[in-house]
Amino acid sequence: MKIVLGIALGASLLAPFPALRAQQGGSAIVGVVTDGERAIPFVRVAVVELTRSTVTAADGSYRIAAVPPGTYSVNFIRLGFAPVMKRLTISGQEVGLNVAMVASRVELPPVQSTASTYATTAFMAPQPTTVLEGSALRTSQGASVGETLEGLAGVRSLSMTTGIGKPVIRGLTSTRVVVLDNGHRLETQQWGSDHSPNVETATANRIEVLRGPASVLYGSDALGGVINIVKPPLPDAIGQSPFYRGRLAATFLSNPRSPDITVGAEAAVSGWGVRGSLATRASGDMITPVAVMRNTSNRATNMEATAGRRGNWGSVELAAVTREERIEVYEDPVLFPSFSGFQRIAEERYSLKSSLLGGFGRMEIMAGSERNRRREYDDEQARYVALGLLSTTLIGHANYHHLPVGGMAGTIGLSLLRSDFEKFGRETLIPSSSVRNLGAYLFEQRELGRWKLSAGARYDFRGLTAGRDTVLKIERQTRRWGAATGNVGALYRLTEPVSLVLNVGSGFRAPSNADLFANGYHEGTRAFERGDPDLGVEKSLNVDLAVRAAASTFTVELAGFVNTIRDYIYLKPAGTLDTLDHAQGNARLSGFELAGAFHPTDYFSLRGTADYVRGQNTTLDLPLTFIPPMRGTLRATVQPAALRKLKSPYVAITAEAVGAQRRLDPGDVGTSGYTLFHGGAGFSIGSGAKVRSLDISVRNAFDKRYRNFMSQYKTIAHGQGRSVAVRLNFEM
Template sequence: VLSSEEVQSNRAASLGETINVLPGVRNFSTGSGIGKPVIRGLTSNRVLVLSNGQRVESQQWGDEHGPQVEAGEAQRIEVIRGPASVLYGSDAIGGVVNVVTRPLPDAIGRGAFLGGRILGSYSTGNEQPDGTLTVEGANEGFGFRGSFTGRTSDDVRTPAGELFNSGGRTINGSGSVGHRGGWGSAHLLYSHREERIEIHEDPAEEPGATPFQRIGADRVQVGANLPAGASHFDVELGFERNRRREFEEEASDQVALGLLSRTYTTDIRLHHTPVRGVAGIIGVAGLRNAFEKFGEETLIPEHAYNSAGFYVFEQAELGRWNLSVGARYDYRRLAVEDDAELGVVAQRRTYNSVTGNLGALYRVAEPVALVLNLGRGYRSPTAFDLFSNGVHEGTVRFERGDSTLANETSINADLAVRVQGRQVTAEVGVFANSIDNFIFPDPSGQIDPESGFEIFDITQGDARLTGFETAVEYHAAPFLHLRGTADYTRGQNTTADAPLPFIPPFRATYTVRLEGDRESWLRNPYLSVGGESNARQTRLDVEDFSPDGYTLVHLAGGFALPVGERIVALDLQLRNAFDKEYANFLSRYKRYALDPGRNLIVRVSTEF
């Protein structure tokens, strides 16, 4: 879990970059504006992104299609590493990222109030102002909140110079109302997001290219918590509209590729009262996604799919043991429309899946515990996997789908040792994830005569991912804190006997933090020195490329100062303090562009 303080400390333009600090989690980036979470080597449709528990559909089958979620407004970001299909269904085969905002306030037992928070920051690395204003209030059981975030950025600066056409702009607004009483609680949330993201092309091939994307996302969530005796129901209804437009040049208003999806979600969960010491959830979930296309280019046919799932998840405490078990059944029906240009005829496809998990935590002795999890996950093939038949500019390939693809299924095992003491908190874990029917693009050796791109056939095989993660935090003294993490993932296509592409190399991070007196006139002063070391990836797919390994140094400091009746916090960060030249292995620009150089971030925040 990334706490509220950690979310703001690592706040970035993309969700992937914000959570990149967690062990086992990386950022698959297209510049600074597009960042997709990578969990244990898996991303896109294998990592499910949620906003307050609501599934986010953002055409994530595209490498350059990032999730439209504002991490800067989150109270916390929850990350599940490993399959979580029992609770979330398809696509959670690699893990889950849930961006959670603060609960709505209420004034039960106190007077009505109105307050809020304001945060502003500026980054020198791309001349990016960034700010969030939140206003909230309550009267008895009624509460409301409104929030607005805006940021704009110029071209990214690297140690070798600026990356032409790499800026962006984001506007995000949300409003929510709710009521809490003896009958339960209910809430309504609406958010709107607009992004404009410039794409930096290889200057050796297209030196003056100015492609960009415009993405708009609207999200509505209606929820209720209803007591039923000692049990209670959670009901969540959601709607999302995601409209993506891609343009080939700055001056053009002609949409090259247009994608529109509408998603409807339903989740009903009964949290039942313990029965002989066993408590848990019984739930049903429904999903409908309808897809339309527009613009000059076409890549996949118009389609819609409907899904339904039923699941049970139970937990029990037995002495030193905490045991959990879960099971789920899912049904999905895909309806595809005629598309003469792609050579697709109208057809239907159905998919079924049974998933489950077993978990055990054994408290060896305070403060040590052993944790074992076994899980089965799945992912249904997307319309892109099944029916794509054309040039995909995002991957610079001609990609050809296969309508006979089956569900991906996985068996995952995790084993970890946890220590939670007063001075030391640590976790060391290993994992193995075996995936059957793993979907991947296979080079055909043929060239599309019109585009000149190589043709890749979407096919299936088996894959295996193994690795470890560790995190240690040592509070050496009230003023001195040490933290370190390390993670490694090894991915192998066992059918082709070749490494999987885009598997991040070994990484280690380390931080020393000094904290001052919290009660002095200068409150909560701190200073930290940290860094990260990334190895060079030596296990490469035949189509892949690996930059050199590198080490970066980061500095940070800050304090809070009373100003009248308010407390104003000032934080400074210096990222890549020595202006190191490097390219991250998971950057889609790595063949022709460096990652950002030295970046000073100044952040000011207060509550009112």
């Protein structure tokens, strides 16, 4: 109810202002999309910066009305054709843009907007970027962000039960990976080993994963990479009749037994648009090939509502999210046979975004708030909170996207953050604290013939104040840091299908409250942790070199990287039983990622990935902990064009081979290698906005016993056994 009232109040407050009144003037982008000879219907044409789109008619024509002056990225996408991206400048008159698309058996990388300040295709991004969308996103959905993304090259999930899956990018996780919900930075207390991002992926339009440091654009913590969960553009009915539409997605998993339902609806009248969604899931205990893992069930309910308005002045959008989770925590059944501890998590987020357009360029302003409340209980009968953690965060940023100057297009930005933490409950681990951050940055891009160049610089002022705590024996104190970061990238098109990409970037991470002041038992590490108030800022320098190739029958990307981190913060044994100290040294992570697809015929395709990371604490000359072992996947798909009324039918088999991990920190435990087999089949019915799809998949089809190195339970439990998923999706 609070969400609905908040949306209604925001809309009513925005409506009276003259600057936001309906303006149906402006220019239009019109054109026809063909394959060189014949018209192509059902092509999605999107003006990325305006988050506006339309679909071509039967004759291939399209029209996007009320487009204000400016420079935009116009994207053309349709299955069976290579996507087309055009940069277009509008100065006040109707602009014609006819496009000829080339047939392609391969689904080429789609649009991304996370790795740069204006949209490009993922293959043209200055940093290694993967986009998960469409049917691949639909069939990859998991109960957490980590579970949803762990099939991508260079990404794993650090898991605890089915509801806790922290994304790992190139061997880095927790507060070294930034997670965005539609551009809204999340501060969901990821410092805890058993704290994963509290965000819903079932309502996403796509998920963009940027691999490698990105502090120039995203500030502190973006050492390993950035994950942006991008929601569908808010609808509008500019130049068309009012409309409404809905979506229903239902999933049932056999292991753990889990019904999962997502319902969404949206409507538009003139320049106004609204959207709402409800996602809910409830899972039972996970089953391994050996036994049932008692006390691993979870429940989650996620509600979202958004309202906004567009005109030739720009757009404004108000969004609200509320989420409730209950996650049970598994313990060693030998030592704690009746353990029934669990977590309750309540998350609320609100954001107001505006994009103002005109002859000056484009100004984006965003303000948001987040409240994340965690309560940990020792057992299911507990009446009192054992450990309570409450964070309240305010964020804001202003990005000025200037008009091209001397061929340079870029952004000048300012970001603000305030995050306050309070503890409650019977146990104490860290003190109450407050973080402040101010960052200013510049990012520019330019194309020179075969070259695509990018460069950026940023400076951050950051401070952390810890409150006086008599239990932890801490006096009130403040730490202040400053950090400069930069990024230089170059993409060179050797030939039309082949490009070389070089990127050199730096990142930083300021110490967290836990790094500095922890002094208590931490369930996530199962040890007594002690912080060090003299820790400094982590600073990284990363070098990426990649080759990318794309043609009508294949795509391939091979990327190698070396990420050197000075003053890396890690946990080291303190010489006493179950005691860990936060310490600082130097580290180096290096490795590669390979992803490719091959479509020799219209009906058969192969898709594969491989990745490897080597992490070393160079100060101690020891391997880093929880560095994922080498992995390779190969998926073979048979997909005829149609079977009577069934569209895009497919049958797929996937082999996933994971190597043994023998490079270990003395306190870590290795696992043997294993190979799992997965399968899937499905089809869709209908076309356009009314598509219905059915997908059936099975993971670990032969119920193989294995130990997952990236599981917090690898010493006491096997990995997940056979699991069958049935997914129904209705677009109405």
